[in-house]
Amino acid sequence: MIFADLELKINSNLGKEILLLKRSPEDFLKTILVVGVMHGDEPSGEYLINRYLQERNETKNRLLFIPCLNPDGLTLGTRGNSNSVDLNRNFPTKNWEITDKNDNFYGGETPASETETRMLIYTIDRYKPDLIVTFHEPYKVVNYDGPAKEIVERFSEITGYPVQQDIGYPTPGSFGTYCGVERNIPTITLELPDNETKDKLWESTKDIFNYITSF
Numbered sequence: 654m655i656f657a658d659l660e661l662k663i664n665s666n667l668g669k670e671i672l673l674l675k676r677s678p679e680d681f682l683k684t685i686l687v688v689g690v691m692h693g694d695e696p697s698g699e700y701l702i703n704r705y706l707q708e709r710n711e712t713k714n715r716l717l718f719i720p721c722l723n724p725d726g727l728t729l730g731t732r733g734n735s736n737s738v739d740l741n742r743n744f745p746t747k748n749w750e751i752t753d754k755n756d757n758f759y760g761g762e763t764p765a766s767e768t769e770t771r772m773l774i775y776t777i778d779r780y781k782p783d784l785i786v787t788f789h790e791p792y793k794v795v796n797y798d799g800p801a802k803e804i805v806e807r808f809s810e811i812t813g814y815p816v817q818q819d820i821g822y823p824t825p826g827s828f829g830t831y832c833g834v835e836r837n838i839p840t841i842t843l844e845l846p847d848n849e850t851k852d853k854l855w856e857s858t859k860d861i862f863n864y865i866t867s868f
């Protein structure tokens with residue numbers, strides 16, 4: 654049982670549902686967007702979001718969740734979606750570039766060519782989040798784009814994962830560049846480890862969810 658309102662539901666290329674869920678008081682303060690499974694081979698974000706939503710917790714802020722942005726990649730066990738596009742390279746940023754289709758980081762034929770990318774762009778335009786959190790794997794670090802230095806330090810304290818500002822390679826068309834760099838929205842990337850039990854992951858990250866209800 655999930656305690657949240659369904660805001661939006663679209664279908665992926667393979668006909669799977671992509672959900673936008675909301676938990677919010679009537680008079681909310683800020684809006685926070687949390688996104689899981691941007692990469693299909695990084696499933697833990699969906700688990701953590703759904704685990705949080707299984708309990709009815711209070712929130713002062715409007716919380717929006719896309720538990721699984723890339724259900725096709727999740728089904729196929731691939732980083733990209735069913736078109737082999739890395740969604741984290743498909744955003745219409747100034748530095749988007751065409752890359753080899755066989756590349757693991759293939760950014761699509763055009764910026765925002767993919768349904769999943771457009772759903773996320775729509776969500777940001779429509780709800781104007783004050784903070785965005787995305788789950789990735791497997792590096793066990795937190796990094797950020799945009800004005801999120803203090804927030805990322807809290808995330809680091811909560812999880813025990815170190816802050817890593819530069820991941821060491823360029824990321825044209827990335828979600829962090831689109832939201833954080835070009836729109837000045839604090840955007841946190843939480844890189845989960847891929848070798849811990851679900852209970853241990855939950856223990857390390859559950860206070861992140863408590864933090865975003867009232868930060």
Ligand SMILES: [Zn+2]
Pocket residue numbers: 691692695788789790
């Ligand atoms: Zn990832």
